Amino acid sequence: MSKKKAQGTNLLYQLIGEARGYDDVIIMGRGDPDFDTPAHIVAAAKNAMINHHADSTPPEGLLALREAIAARVKRVNNIDVDPVTEVVVTNGGQEALFLMALAVLAPGDELIVPEPNYNTYADSLAFAGGVKVEVQTYAEDDFRADPADVRAAISDKTRALLLVSPNNPAASVISPADMREMLDIAIANDLMILADDIYDLFVYDEFEHVSPASMPGGKERALTLNALSKAYSMTGWRLGWIVGPADLMARVRELKAAISGGTSVISQHAGIAALTGPQDAVEMMAEAYRWRRRLVLDALDAMGIKYGLPQGGQFVFADIGFTGMDSGEVAQRILSEQHVLAYPGSAFSKDRKDYLRMTFLQPEDQLIEGLERMKVAMANIVAEG
Amino acid sequence: MASKTKAEILAGHEANTALNARSLAPAPRHAKDLGADGMFSPLDERIIAAASEALEAGQTHYVDVPGIAPLRSEIADSLNRETGARYEPGNIIITAGLQESRFLSIQKIGEDFENIGVPAVIHPGVWKALGVRAREVVSLPVDAERGYLPAVQAIADAVAGGCRLLYLESPSRLTGAAYTSEEVAAIAQGLSNAGAAAIWDGGCGPWVEGGCGSLAATEESPEHITTIGEAVPGMGLASWFIGYIAAPEDQIPAMQSQKQIMAICTSTAAQFAALEATKLFEEARGLRLGQLAQFKSDLTKTAASQNIAVIAGDALNIIALRASEAASARLREAGYEFADGASFGAPGVIRLNVNAVASAALQALS
Ligand SMILES: Cc1ncc(COP(=O)(O)O)c(C=O)c1O
Numbered sequence: 001m002s003k004k005k006a007q008g009t010n011l012l013y014q015l016i017g018e019a020r021g022y023d024d025v026i027i028m029g030r031g032d033p034d035f036d037t038p039a040h041i042v043a044a045a046k047n048a049m050i051n052h053h054a055d056s057t058p059p060e061g062l063l064a065l066r067e068a069i070a071a072r073v074k075r076v077n078n079i080d081v082d083p084v085t086e087v088v089v090t091n092g093g094q095e096a097l098f099l100m101a102l103a104v105l106a107p108g109d110e111l112i113v114p115e116p117n118y119n120t121y122a123d124s125l126a127f128a129g130g131v132k133v134e135v136q137t138y139a140e141d142d143f144r145a146d147p148a149d150v151r152a153a154i155s156d157k158t159r160a161l162l163l164v165s166p167n168n169p170a171a172s173v174i175s176p177a178d179m180r181e182m183l184d185i186a187i188a189n190d191l192m193i194l195a196d197d198i199y200d201l202f203v204y205d206e207f208e209h210v211s212p213a214s215m216p217g218g219k220e221r222a223l224t225l226n227a228l229s230k231a232y233s234m235t236g237w238r239l240g241w242i243v244g245p246a247d248l249m250a251r252v253r254e255l256k257a258a259i260s261g262g263t264s265v266i267s268q269h270a271g272i273a274a275l276t277g278p279q280d281a282v283e284m285m286a287e288a289y290r291w292r293r294r295l296v297l298d299a300l301d302a303m304g305i306k307y308g309l310p311q312g313g314q315f316v317f318a319d320i321g322f323t324g325m326d327s328g329e330v331a332q333r334i335l336s337e338q339h340v341l342a343y344p345g346s347a348f349s350k351d352r353k354d355y356l357r358m359t360f361l362q363p364e365d366q367l368i369e370g371l372e373r374m375k376v377a378m379a380n381i382v383a384e385g
Numbered sequence: 386m387a388s389k390t391k392a393e394i395l396a397g398h399e400a401n402t403a404l405n406a407r408s409l410a411p412a413p414r415h416a417k418d419l420g421a422d423g424m425f426s427p428l429d430e431r432i433i434a435a436a437s438e439a440l441e442a443g444q445t446h447y448v449d450v451p452g453i454a455p456l457r458s459e460i461a462d463s464l465n466r467e468t469g470a471r472y473e474p475g476n477i478i479i480t481a482g483l484q485e486s487r488f489l490s491i492q493k494i495g496e497d498f499e500n501i502g503v504p505a506v507i508h509p510g511v512w513k514a515l516g517v518r519a520r521e522v523v524s525l526p527v528d529a530e531r532g533y534l535p536a537v538q539a540i541a542d543a544v545a546g547g548c549r550l551l552y553l554e555s556p557s558r559l560t561g562a563a564y565t566s567e568e569v570a571a572i573a574q575g576l577s578n579a580g581a582a583a584i585w586d587g588g589c590g591p592w593v594e595g596g597c598g599s600l601a602a603t604e605e606s607p608e609h610i611t612t613i614g615e616a617v618p619g620m621g622l623a624s625w626f627i628g629y630i631a632a633p634e635d636q637i638p639a640m641q642s643q644k645q646i647m648a649i650c651t652s653t654a655a656q657f658a659a660l661e662a663t664k665l666f667e668e669a670r671g672l673r674l675g676q677l678a679q680f681k682s683d684l685t686k687t688a689a690s691q692n693i694a695v696i697a698g699d700a701l702n703i704i705a706l707r708a709s710e711a712a713s714a715r716l717r718e719a720g721y722e723f724a725d726g727a728s729f730g731a732p733g734v735i736r737l738n739v740n741a742v743a744s745a746a747l748q749a750l751s
Contacts, residue, residue, distance in 0.1 A: 042445070046437040049433045049658075054426070055624055056413060091652075092649060094646070094649045102517060103394070103398075124646060159390060192391065220391070235445070236446045238652045247391070248394070257408040260626065261482050261626065264624070264655050
């Protein structure tokens, strides 16, 4: 594909390809924490290779892991689930979201999605034959999804509502009051809820994360996904889960069996160690993200770039509209000139050509260096244009 | 208040018999479990060392969607060596196990075709993969006398009737029966003449002494044939879920992008373990084949002495028997698990893994 024509995800892949060619590149886009998986989890995996490598697993996962997951969602999210019938282990959050879409949506069904959002939702929805109905959110409101807009988007084909909180890429967190209203809307219109809690441990300042399944009337109509990828720096292990009401989860189990059969027992044992072992590494990493978030926001302020305040998650969605250029072009310029890769907003939504997504998942020295270089590139862009 | 929306969703799923086909365990759940897809194998220390060293060195992050480059390369080489195929690393996608290979290939390649021809007797994982998103299926009649494989003529008839994509297993995952090289050549010729494509599960091929014919080795394979299987079978990785797809170049982008959508990549522990296992595979398989041959021949004799009908099969890792419902029930009561042919589409047949426990199971069966 020629450079000029690439758009959306293709453009992103092209930029990633170019970035790989630079020895000194600093990647400020990818959602992969820089920390390696904590050592005690790796040690548990090694132990599992010796002692449990041949254990069989049902499609829904080992009971010991499902019990650890049930305990975790109770402790962190206040969701009550039965580990026997209401938990399915998945190949990461990604398989979980694919399964949620397939479980709930039939061809022609509409899913209401606050935008911008994690791009895979659109792809999974397309596979299921569902229709995405977008509800826009804006930087000036810190990307708050307004329940009134959700209500207005409902049609007789609406089946479900997607709530990713904290959000990727917009980093907004749905407040408890808004979440209650979203749930009331779902109940009043008999909609299912697909909740993505993958960033639930990353919530900043006074903001508060709440799972819709923890609220009265929520559990029976919500499927909630999570994964160890982000919080435990375990992106390469491919371990996530869905929890929800037993009747729907029985269907999720069949879909999981149809799509991949089961989940690696080694990753599952690592997951048991992650969830039941010491949590100080998780807290240490979360603390690092808090500090890096401050670094990024300060640098953006210094560059005069506006953004929606990241209330949670691991990203900043920055508005570069003032350059008058498409974010793809801006990302291309920053990459070619300064070897820094920020992800163009157009990779997340066709309507977000004015945005760049930046992560704070790099070691501090690289982050500082990357922001310095970006400052130079942005100054050049502004001076020229 | 009960949700009508949820009731409708549930009713849709419950009516989907393909999706609800039985799933088989990836590995034995206990010593008397003879029904699992994978066999019990010890795990070589070198595999443990390689996988844990990779993890300790920080291979705990996302890796390339189609798999780590050295593993893709090893899988291509081993397929070429064993089946005479001509794959490049770029033809290979590493998957999270055989079922993901089935799902990705059936659903993505299937998008380019009006329907898919599927043998009336096939591994239930195929039905499940088909059930996720409705596809028109052309049922290929099978020959019970030929280990429940579709006859070459049945395949030719389906192609003559307009079917342009076929899903085939050889060896059969129920009986181990495999097409001969001549039959494979005839199938390939028929497909090629019609410009038809095939997905070929040759995953049990390594358990046929002297190898077995593969569509991947024919002239047409680079353009039309996709092969799938377990990445390094029999090496103790059955529960690690690692498989492959070897596909024509033009099919790779669609499957790779679907792999990204549904899983991002395959677990690094499994990939590094499989990479080490590829180095040990040839030797280990030689030993294993010798053991399996002995067990299977003993089993066949025991079955004959007990008047149990054995369905001939080339693959040595499984043995298929005719068993009445009463006999199957006795087997279950004695604590044995087996793969029920009914879930493959062949009631009255059972599949046992070939190992030291199986002869005791035959006693229970008779
Ligand atoms: C919102 C959201 N959900 C799910 C995922 C999938 O994560 P994984 O499959 O690595 O667990 C991601 C990854 O970036 C994400 O941002």
